[in-house]
Amino acid sequence: MNLGIISAIAYGILAIIGGIIGYSQAQSKVSLISGIVSGVLLILGGVMQLQGQAWGLILATVVTAVLVIVFAVRLAKTRKFMPAGLMSVLGLVTLAVMIQQLVVRV
Template identity: 55%
Template structure:
């Protein structure tokens, strides 16, 4: 298993855990739904990468870029580092690793 695949899978699990924690702590159904959906899509893209399918990497890059934008907007609106700021940093780091693979 290569680094981009591993990072995609870890990021997917982290989003799932974050969505569950958001639901438990704030009773936020949108947090749970978005965490589960984005997590499932990233886990699928990780599985596709593991099978050496290029679409898996492209899907992971698109999802990670989209999530970075979402977390950036949330950070801008709330001005609170947790959880949006932390997830923005994780998203950008994940995206950097995924983009290095294509260069």
């Protein structure tokens, strides 16, 4: 198991937990749905990488990039580090690991 797989699954779990917290605190169904959908896609990408499927890394990278953009825009609007800033920073770290894995594969 490489670092790309671990980071995809870990970021997916964080996205799901964040969606659940967003729903429990603000009754935001959008947070719940988007957190679960993006988290499941990230975990799916990690599992597919684990099974040797190259598209799993691509899926996880694309989902992570979209989440980084979404949270960066949210951070710019709210100027609050939690949760947008934290998820942006963690997403950038995850994205860097995934891009490094993509470069190594090519």
